Amino acid sequence: MNTLTSRQKEIFDFIKSKISNEGYPPTRMEISNFFGFKSPNAAEDHLKALKKKGFIDILSGTSRGISLSNSDDSIPVIGLVSAGSPMLAEENIEKKIPALPISSHGIDYYLRVKGDSMIDVGIFDNDLIAVNKDLKVKKNAIVIARIDDDVTVKTLKEISNNKVVLKAENDNYNDIIVNPNKVSLNFEGTCVGLIRNIS
Template sequence: MKNLTKRQSEIFNYIKEEIENNGYPPTRSEISKTFGFKSPNAAEDHLKALKKKGVLDLAAGTSRGITLSNQSSGIPVIGLVSAGGPILAEENIEKTIPNNPGILSHGVDFYLKVKGDSMIDVGIFENDLIAINKNIPVKKGSIVVARINNEVTVKTLTKISDSQVILRPENSSYPDIEINPKKDNLIFEGTCVGLLRDFS
């Protein structure tokens, strides 16, 4: 995603939503009407810019011939997170899978491939994909993706205060993790909103 401008993001998201809601992409006129453009050419220019940046494709001479490119229509699956850097950095993205609006009650920003057996008591197994929303405020009882001193882990958040955070593995063989957020570097990467398992 080659940094869209603010305006380009707005246009792009609108197109995405239209496809989701109507089942087909908007025309230049519809885009113009929505954003108050007085000329359909404003929309045309935006489409060309978005195409140039690789987030969509245009079929020439075709009404509503807008297709979102794979990278932009899919949701990234994060495998192993390399230390440092943001979780959604290119090198962490194992693949992308199609967006599936309407299946889960919350939006999904990315999927995380589960490593280890620390959450088996709540039915989260190795290699399951857990759906993560970055924007839901983390709260007690939620299953969260936390980064503790640059190590990423999935646990149940059982206590959260200024001086102490407790993360519980849902597996009786593992002890709780107690963190002092003033001493340790703790970042919440998101909340688990769903789970996907593929029996292949």
């Protein structure tokens, strides 16, 4: 099976979320509306690409005739991340739980938040954030960044070749300003949802 481009993965994730949220797959129009396409043919082309790569099946002449080729809805919860290990390394996986039933984006893993650096945007200590690892990181998005083996959740305020500004959403913390040429900086994903257990 071929690999998907990041855009194709977004489309694929949207289809999955529609199926799990509404109970049926989207139409070309619904895909186009969600992504802002001006023509349903943009969605049609994406569906053909997904079919060609073996991720979906399309039944022709059938409304919403999209079916997933293989589905697996068991998503890992990442607790503390060991220095140097990849996010999804087995040693970091706390347990597995189903997908958030409401996110319009795909969820690759949940990350347990440590600390209060993001309380101003309602992300508290011990919350679980849902992370998509393939979405292109965008300004003002809440991102999961790894700086020299240290994993942190912050708002991305500025990104250029030699300067990246990560903002803590809490006045008691300073912005993190790094030069990606001088320190090791990787984006592990974008925050697309949140789960909190209140006891």
